[in-house]
Amino acid sequence: MKLLVSALEPSSNLHLASLMKHLEGKVELMGIFDSKLSTKPPLYTPDQFSVMGFLDVIERLGFFWRAKKEMAHLASEADKILLMDSSSFNIPLAKAIKKAFPSKEIIYYILPQVWAWKPWRAKAIEESCDFLAAILPFETACYQSKAEYVGHPLLDLLPPIRTSLPKEERIAFMPGSRKGEIGRLFPVFREVARRIEAPKTLVIPSIYEGASLEEIYGDLEGFELSYDAPKTLLESSFAFICSGTATLEAALLGIPLVLAYKARPLDYFIAKNLVKIEHIGLANIFETRRGEEPLHEELLQEGVNVEALLEAYWRCDKEHFVERAKALRGYLRKGSSLRVAQRILEIDSKVIFNDG
Known part of the structure; x- marks a missing residue:
């Protein structure tokens, strides 16, 4: 399976690494991700998208536009699309891909914080995406039907909680x-x-x-x-x-x-x-x-x-x-990588039926 990934943030790539533990050997990554996560080079790496503040974003609008266009074109080769965080880039990308390839399944993992600002984006996200992997229990209420609470990705990375304070101050x-x-x-x-x-x-x-x-x-x-x-x-x-x-x-x-x-x-x-x-x-x-x-x-x-x-x-x-x-x-309650991996690897029931 070819999976087109748009993971622009270092934190997104940490969670993508957790996801790949469940997908190893089952998917081929394409798109934007940390080069250490695949033997095949990405189209772009996260460091190429590193910006700090609104002014930095404005100065690099031309680069973001070109990258979005290239990613939308690359979607033609992918079986599924995985978007992670970075709403300013990924929401327009989802719209472009869904318009060009309506049958391609788009999964959005680590959703935009529509509960904090720009709540109207929820409708656009739901129209352009097929599965919304919510990492906050209250996020699902922002959407009509496509959002599922899958757990929080940090719990895939962290050891158990400390039950007592250390004896020495540090x-x-x-x-x-x-x-x-x-x-x-x-x-x-x-x-x-x-x-x-x-x-x-x-x-x-x-x-x-x-x-x-x-x-x-x-x-x-x-x-x-x-x-x-x-x-x-x-x-x-x-x-x-x-x-x-x-x-x-x-x-x-x-x-x-x-x-x-x-x-x-x-x-x-x-x-x-x-x-x-x-x-x-x-x-x-x-x-x-x-x-x-x-x-x-x-x-x-x-x-x-x-x-x-x-x-x-x-x-x-x-x-x-x-x-x-x-x-x-x-x-x-739990981490999220296993549930998202399961969704990525799901085979459409129509395909199973057609295969007899």
């Missing part, structure tokens, strides 16, 4: 994966680290292995360095984390944390006026959606300062956090 710092967010957050995190008497570990994204870390982070004195986020988090008693999936990862492992988010002023202004949600941390969104209080503190923009971060650290009831994290993990 702090993890995760200032993000993009150089821009690292440049805005890490100087503040560095000063926070100097004010805490405990071992400190800086988690560095694997994409920077072999790079000049001083050029990216600046002064690293006082930090142990790690490229293994789950291992570091499990060894830590608290974490300071840039907004993103890492905050949910920490919560699902039972690691108390504070979320910090500091964007360029224009990007923050645009996002604040477009996205209508009370919280930006996924764990907090889940908790408030099911009628609970937010799980952890969130500090945004000018609120991201040394004193505020330290106050959040000292204020945190760590044992209470661990108990609530267990309930959150139970809410999500």
Whole structure:
């Protein structure tokens, strides 16, 4: 089976790797994905789509248009299409493929957050796609009939939740994966680290292995360095984390944390006026959606300062956090890769019938 994949984000490719454990030897990948996931080279790799903020997107519109056109053409060779996250690229791509090849099955895994902004996209997604693999239990309510809750992909990657706090205090710092967010957050995190008497570990994204870390982070004195986020988090008693999936990862492992988010002023202004949600941390969104209080503190923009971060650290009831994290993990229940793999490998009943 030939599977056309559009996975533009590094996180999407982690989840695609989990999916491939169930699909190995059964599918041939085509399209946009990490080259390590296939012996055949992709059309494009995720790093070619790396952008930060609305201005970066505008500057590269021509490239995105050409890539979408090439992917739609490549769909002619595919048996099925798998879209992952990246709604600005994948929704127009789904429309183009469905228009050109109406019988091709399109599966959308890691759906756009229509519950947070642009809810009208739900109709367009359902018209262009055949199966919507929802990774949040409340997402299915946004659609008429094609959405199924399949579990959360992080639970395919993470070890079991930690049941107790470590005996010794150890702090993890995760200032993000993009150089821009690292440049805005890490100087503040560095000063926070100097004010805490405990071992400190800086988690560095694997994409920077072999790079000049001083050029990216600046002064690293006082930090142990790690490229293994789950291992570091499990060894830590608290974490300071840039907004993103890492905050949910920490919560699902039972690691108390504070979320910090500091964007360029224009990007923050645009996002604040477009996205209508009370919280930006996924764990907090889940908790408030099911009628609970937010799980952890969130500090945004000018609120991201040394004193505020330290106050959040000292204020945190760590044992209470661990108990609530267990309930959150139970809410999500399971991983999602097996169910999505099953859908990809399903053979249409008409084909079975015609084969006798």
